Amino acid sequence: MALEWKFTAKEIAEKPELFMSGHRACAGCAPATVHRLILKAVRGPTIATNSTGCMEVTSTIYPFTAWKIPWIHTAFENVAANASGIEAALKILKRKGKLKHEHVDVIALAGDGGTFDIGIQALSGAVERGHDFLYVLYDNEAYMNTGIQRSGGTPLGAWTTTSPAGKKIPGKPQLKKPIANIMVAHEMPYVATASPAYWIDLLKKARKGLEVEGPAFLHVIAPCPRGWRSDPSKSIEISRLAVETCVFPLWEAIDGEYNLSAPSKVIALRPERKKAMEEYLKTQGRFRHLFTPEFKHIIGKIQEVVDRRWQRLLKKCGMA
Amino acid sequence: MVLTTQKGPRAIALNGDEAVALAAKQCDVDVVAAYPITPQTIIVERFSEYVHDGEVDTEFICTESEHSALTCCLAAAAVGARTFTATASAGLALMHEILYVTSGCRAPVVMAVANRALSAPINIHCDHSDSMVERDSGWIQIYSENSQEAYDSIIQAFRIAEHQELSLPTMVGLDGFFLSHTLENVSVLPDETVRKFVGQRQIPLVKNHEGKFVPYKLDPENPITIGPLDLHDYYFEHKRQQEEAMRKALGIIRKVHDEYAEVSGRRYGNGLVDSYRLEDAELVTICLGSTAGTVKTVVDQLRAKGVKAGLLRIRTFRPLPVQEIIKALQHVKAIAVMDRSCSFGGSGGPVFHEIRHVLYDSNIHPHVVNYIYGLGGRDMSQLLVQKIYRDLARILETGKIDKSIKFIGLRE
Amino acid sequence: MNTQEKKSWKEIPMAGVCWVPSTAYLTGDWRTYRPILDSEKCTRCMLCHIYCPDGAIAWKAETNEMVINYDYCKGCGICEVECPVDAISMKLEGEG
Numbered sequence: 001m002a003l004e005w006k007f008t009a010k011e012i013a014e015k016p017e018l019f020m021s022g023h024r025a026c027a028g029c030a031p032a033t034v035h036r037l038i039l040k041a042v043r044g045p046t047i048a049t050n051s052t053g054c055m056e057v058t059s060t061i062y063p064f065t066a067w068k069i070p071w072i073h074t075a076f077e078n079v080a081a082n083a084s085g086i087e088a089a090l091k092i093l094k095r096k097g098k099l100k101h102e103h104v105d106v107i108a109l110a111g112d113g114g115t116f117d118i119g120i121q122a123l124s125g126a127v128e129r130g131h132d133f134l135y136v137l138y139d140n141e142a143y144m145n146t147g148i149q150r151s152g153g154t155p156l157g158a159w160t161t162t163s164p165a166g167k168k169i170p171g172k173p174q175l176k177k178p179i180a181n182i183m184v185a186h187e188m189p190y191v192a193t194a195s196p197a198y199w200i201d202l203l204k205k206a207r208k209g210l211e212v213e214g215p216a217f218l219h220v221i222a223p224c225p226r227g228w229r230s231d232p233s234k235s236i237e238i239s240r241l242a243v244e245t246c247v248f249p250l251w252e253a254i255d256g257e258y259n260l261s262a263p264s265k266v267i268a269l270r271p272e273r274k275k276a277m278e279e280y281l282k283t284q285g286r287f288r289h290l291f292t293p294e295f296k297h298i299i300g301k302i303q304e305v306v307d308r309r310w311q312r313l314l315k316k317c318g319m320a
Numbered sequence: 321m322v323l324t325t326q327k328g329p330r331a332i333a334l335n336g337d338e339a340v341a342l343a344a345k346q347c348d349v350d351v352v353a354a355y356p357i358t359p360q361t362i363i364v365e366r367f368s369e370y371v372h373d374g375e376v377d378t379e380f381i382c383t384e385s386e387h388s389a390l391t392c393c394l395a396a397a398a399v400g401a402r403t404f405t406a407t408a409s410a411g412l413a414l415m416h417e418i419l420y421v422t423s424g425c426r427a428p429v430v431m432a433v434a435n436r437a438l439s440a441p442i443n444i445h446c447d448h449s450d451s452m453v454e455r456d457s458g459w460i461q462i463y464s465e466n467s468q469e470a471y472d473s474i475i476q477a478f479r480i481a482e483h484q485e486l487s488l489p490t491m492v493g494l495d496g497f498f499l500s501h502t503l504e505n506v507s508v509l510p511d512e513t514v515r516k517f518v519g520q521r522q523i524p525l526v527k528n529h530e531g532k533f534v535p536y537k538l539d540p541e542n543p544i545t546i547g548p549l550d551l552h553d554y555y556f557e558h559k560r561q562q563e564e565a566m567r568k569a570l571g572i573i574r575k576v577h578d579e580y581a582e583v584s585g586r587r588y589g590n591g592l593v594d595s596y597r598l599e600d601a602e603l604v605t606i607c608l609g610s611t612a613g614t615v616k617t618v619v620d621q622l623r624a625k626g627v628k629a630g631l632l633r634i635r636t637f638r639p640l641p642v643q644e645i646i647k648a649l650q651h652v653k654a655i656a657v658m659d660r661s662c663s664f665g666g667s668g669g670p671v672f673h674e675i676r677h678v679l680y681d682s683n684i685h686p687h688v689v690n691y692i693y694g695l696g697g698r699d700m701s702q703l704l705v706q707k708i709y710r711d712l713a714r715i716l717e718t719g720k721i722d723k724s725i726k727f728i729g730l731r732e
Numbered sequence: 733m734n735t736q737e738k739k740s741w742k743e744i745p746m747a748g749v750c751w752v753p754s755t756a757y758l759t760g761d762w763r764t765y766r767p768i769l770d771s772e773k774c775t776r777c778m779l780c781h782i783y784c785p786d787g788a789i790a791w792k793a794e795t796n797e798m799v800i801n802y803d804y805c806k807g808c809g810i811c812e813v814e815c816p817v818d819a820i821s822m823k824l825e826g827e828g
Contacts, residue, residue, distance in 0.1 A: 009778035013791040021787045021804035022754030027762060028808035032785035045540030049395070060548030064757050065529050065750035070538035072398050073547035074391055074421045081388035085353065085395030085403075086538065088379035092350045093401060095377065104540055122391070125384030199782050225808075233809030233822075236783045426747040487746070526745035529753045536749065545750040557741035558748050564741075 007041075007203045015040045016068065023066035024058040028232025030222040030239055031055050031111070031138040033196045038107065038136055039069070041206035046105040047071070047086055051079035051114030054145040054224075055138065077118040080126035083108040083133040105210050106133040112153030113143045116177050127186045127215045134209040134216045137179065140224035148227040152177040155247075156305055157298045158286045160227070165289035170298055175305055183217040184253045190216035192252035197240035198263050201250060205261075208252075221248045229285025238283050244275040246310040251317065258316035268319045277303050324511050329584070334506045336467040336499035337362030340406065340432045340492070343474035345376045346514035349430075350401035350521075353381035353392035357411040358444045359496040360434040364406060386411035390418040390429070397427035398546055400537035402478065402521045405429065408496060409436035412450045416457070422489045423458025423562060425546055426536070428481035428521075429489040431459075432474060435609065435660075436496040437696045445697020446496040448608065448660040452670045458562050460490040460569055461638040463608040467504040469588055469635075470494040472580065475509075476591075478518045479576045486565050486572055487524055487536070495610040497697065509584060517583055566639040573636055592641035594633040595648050597623060601630025603712040604649065606675055607658040608634050611693075611700050618705040629709055640674055646682045654687040654712040660694045668692075668725040687715050690725045704729050755804075759786065763807030765822040767800055773819035774798055780811035780820060 018039035025032040035055055039048075047070045050056040056073045059066040074082055087106050093099040110119055115137045123135065142160045143149040150163040155176040159165040163172035184191045190212040194202040202220065209216030221242050225232040242248035243263050250261035260268055267274045278299065281287040290298045314320040324330070324346065334342065341363045344352065352371075354364040370376040379396075383389040386407050393403035407415060412433055422429055433451050437443040451461060460480060464470040473492045481490040494500055509517075523535045526544060534542035550558060570592065577591025588594045596616050598604065603622075605615050612633040622629035632648050634641075649655065657676075659669020667673070672690035679688060691708055694700045708728065715721055745751055769780075776796060780789045788805040791798055800811075812820040 009782065010776075010791065010793075013778045013781050014793060017787045019787070020754045021801065022757040022759060023786070024757075024759070025785060027785075027806035028810060029785045033783055033810075036785070036787055037782070047399070047538045047540065057549045059754070060545055060750060061757075062548040062550040062554050062748060063529075063744070063750050063752045064754045065545035065548060065752070066754035067545050068543060068753075070540060070543045071545050072395060072425075072538060074394055074425065075417055078388060078391040078418070081383065081391035082395040084381055084383070084388070085351065085392035085397075086399050088351050088353070088381050088392065089396035089399035089401035089403075092377070092379040093399065096350070098400070101540060121384060122388045125388055128384070129381065196783070231809075233813045235785075235808070236810055236814050424747065524746070526747070526749045527751050528745075529750050531751075536747070546747065548748055548750050550748050553738060554744065554748075557739075557744060558746075560741040561744075561746055565746075 005207060007200050012040050012203070018042065018068040019059070020066045020068055022064065024061055025054065026226055026232070028225040028235045030196055030224065030235040031140055033236070034138045034220050034222050035109065037196060037199055037202055038206050041203045041210070042105060043207065043210055044103065044105065045101045046107060048107045048109065049073065049079055049082040049086065051110035051119055052076035053111040053114055055109065055111070057145055076114055078122045079108045079110045079114060079119060080123040080135060083135070084126045084129065084131045087131045087133050107136060108133055109136045109138065112137065112139045112141055113151045116152035116179050124186065127183065127188050130214050132214055134206065134218065136206070137217070137219045138222040139219060140222045140227060142227050144224045144227040153179065156302050157290050159289060160286070170289050170295040178309070180217065180219040184256060187256055188217060189214045189255055190252070193219045193248065193250050195221050195239040195243050195248060195250060197236050198243065198250060201261055201263065205252060227286070230283055234283055238280070241275065241280045241283060245277045245280040245306070246274055247277060247280055247306055249310060249313055251313060258313070260317045260319060268314055277306055324508055326510055329507050329509050331505045331507050333503050334467060335362065335501050335503050336470045336494045337434065337501070338366050339467045339471035339506045340474050340494065341366035341370070342508060343471045344404045345370045346511050347402065347475060347478050347518045348376070348515055349378050349404045351379045351381065351393065351396035351403045352405065353383050353389040354405045354407070355383050355386045355389045355411060357386070357408050359436055359500040360406045360408040360411070360432065362500065363432055386414045387418060390415045390422060393429040394418060394422045394425060394427045397429050398425065398538050400521060400523055402482070403429050404431070406432040406434070408434040409438055409450045412454060413438060416454065419454055419457040419459060424558070426487040427489060428487050430474065430477045430481050431489070431491050433491055433493045434496045434500040435493050443696040446498050447695045447697065451491060451493050452661040455638055455670060459638065460488055460573070460636070461493065462490070462636050463493040463634070464499065465610055465612045465633060467494070467499050467502070468506050468586070470499060471506050471508065472584060472586055475514055475518060476576050476580050480569065480573055482522045483572050484522045484524045486569050488565050488569060493609060498610040513583060517580065569639050570641055588635050590644065592636045593644045593648055594635050596631040596633070598630035598632060598648055600628055600651060602628040602651070602653040602716065603709055604630045604632055604652045605656045605658055605708060606632045606634065606671065608637060608671060609660065611658060611660070614700055614702055615705050618702050618709065622709055627709065627713070634671065642678050645675065645678050646684065649684060649686065652686045654716045656708045656712055657688060657690050659690060659692050662692050662695065687721060689715065689721055691728045692725070693728045698729050700729060758803045759806055760803045763805055763825055765807045765809060766802070766825050767805060767807070767809070767811050767820050768823050769798055769800055770819045771797065773817050775817055777816060779814050779816065783810050783814050785810065
């Protein structure tokens with residue numbers, strides 16, 4: 001894959017804001033940063049589609065729209081089907097000489113609810129059919145738009161309004177679904193994880209996902225200060241900590257071949273650089289109940305899961 | 321392969337599903353997205369053959385569900401493509417959410433529905449439960465009496481749906497198995513005639529966020545935002561627009577039907593309602609779909625005996641042609657409304673609701689009774705239709721209705 | 733600042749097509765803390781521009797300046813936290 005393009009900070013700053021100011025996302029919303037950055041990675045004419053969710057709602061409160069590029073939302077569980085239909089239409093209209101553009105890229109954006117849970121069927125179908133589009137999962141690890149309910153993307157132990165920190169059950173008892181690995185299992189051409197803190201990595205992966213022929217899946221960790229009970233000013237810092245603690249390692253799988261991305265590779269090569277996972281948990285009120293004598297053992301469990309998944313990843317990347 | 325490249329029309333033995341697939345092919349659809357379900361499946365099978373044999377240039381998306389099938393059509397239509405899908409029963413029910421989104425987005429998707437019962441218990445045979453559920457979904461609904469009409473209606477549906485002033489999704493019903501799987505001589509038009517009739521996809525203009533009037537499609541040169549969050553301040557206004565488009569559709573359906581009649585020589589009443597021996601009729605049944613064929617036979621038998629029997633078939637159920645219905649029933653004294661679906665716990669079936677309601681404010685007040693019939697494919701025989709007319713005659717004679725809502729063809 | 737006269741159903745585009753850019757909706761009044769940029773300290777690294785969820789910090793190439801647009805800045809403070817040279821400080825609105 002050719003990587004001729006460069007994303008220097010100034011080049012990025014000079015690119016137009018295709019995701020415009022004036023949207024109604026909360027202060028400190030990392031998904032909003034992710035949307036801005038993804039749209040800075042486009043290579044030409046692009047159509048975007050969102051599933052129902054925070055970013056759909058906050059970017060298009062009628063009659064206002066934050067989308068400078070053509071955009072459509074239809075429902076919650078079907079953003080990959082939107083992308084399929086758009087891509088098929090572009091293909092046939094081009095074949096019939098009814099499309100002005102040589103090529104139009106298609107980006108589907110959805111949160112964790114719209115991807116891990118209700119949208120996984122449409123996503124799996126679209127990827128199996130091989131539509132050419134980039135799917136961006138902005139993962140804030142719960143149904144934030146409806147008021148912080150647990151999803152398949154919510155991690156072990158996290159408080160949400162449907163996995164409350166109760167006296168008996170302290171937060172979510174189940175693990176986070178390994179969605180990106182599930183997508184790799186589809187034998188799709190490109191799957192990657194990203195964090196807005198590592199913005200060059202994010203932009204490059206988004207661009208790769210657009211350039212690859214066929215479906216591409218980009219899983220982006222996107223802290224939500226409201227839902228994570230975290231300081232709005234720390235959203236980017238937390239998305240960095242997630243990588244530094246190996247809670248959310250950065251990697252890409254090109255045609256099924258896993259490779260660690262630089263920020264995580266550094267940790268693989270110098271394990272002493274791996275930060276203590278508690279540092280990450282402490283930044284977020286959703287894990288506060290775990291810092292009690294009664295539930296401290298859950299932190300140990302979380303660490304086990306993080307370590308186990310990190311080791312598996314290292315094996316896949318040939319770095320174990 | 322169906323030879324339709326000849327100059328004039330040609331009669332071919334086709335079942336309803338095949339007739340629909342052929343019509344969609346002749347309309348040069350850009351994107352078809354569908355999922356198999358009995359009794360619609362033949363439509364997608366035939367269409368797949370057209371695609372795989374290179375007889376039509378269409379992107380055919382075999383989706384993983386009906387929900388995605390309709391979503392794909394909606395999204396493709398939003399890019400400016402002509403789109404088609406087909407489903408039945410549970411498939412239509414699974415589309416339910418997206419039916420509303422499609423009409424709300426004013427995406428002119430055309431869909432064939434091979435009408436079938438809804439579960440449970442599971443049943444693959446004909447009734448109208450599936451599409452009646454969707455009568456408020458903002459889709460135009462046309463019900464066909466036979467495979468010929470299914471063919472003709474699909475062709476008309478593209479012109480109606482894509483009309484600049486409407487941009488409304490359109491559903492064409494054909495009774496499962498009775499039409500979908502039954503061979504019939506269908507007169508088909510030459511490809512060229514159909515293509516000319518449907519023409520290119522029309523796209524209305526809208527004002528976008530850059531203050532420009534641009535085509536209503538996802539076009540990088542003229543960006544628009546479709547499907548926003550619409551709150552209490554504007555949602556109501558958008559729904560009012562949909563209602564207005566539905567009202568306008570009455571005239572446009574008639575007009576398209578007239579123009580099609582010029583090309584094909586075939587008419588189905590005025591395109592909205594189709595009357596049979598109704599001019600001086602006193603006893604009338606009102607029904608939708610293939611049952612009309614059986615009723616016509618019985619009407620002829622009764623007429624031969626001097627009974628003033630008639631039939632009013634509602635071809636276009638949405639939008640409901642209120643004035644045409646009232647006009648058609650002017651001389652009628654007793655009406656049996658036949659419903660092939662049941663509104664559980666309601667006051668009769670959905671067609672009955674409409675007819676009685678329409679008559680309430682009209683200048684005529686005939687007796688109106690309701691027959692729920694044919695659920696799950698139960699046959700509606702001539703004997704049963706004869707019984708209905710006998711009931712009507714008795715009502716007229718005595719002026720009394722013992723029971724206004726009845727089940728017919730059911731073991732009590 | 734964000735009020736608009738409501739239009740009738742006859743006046744608006746069909747199907748809920750948006751006809752106003754979000755930039756016409758100002759979110760600056762959400763702010764409690766105001767980011768103040770010290771141009772002397774600023775190295776023009778662009779990180780504040782890159783990380784801002786609201787696209788409220790722009791770089792003016794002609795003058796090589798970072799400009800905070802207070803019409804949109806919601807005061808989240810990400811720019812302050814991420815600034816590698818402490819060129820941004822958050823001040824309570826209405827104070828110094």
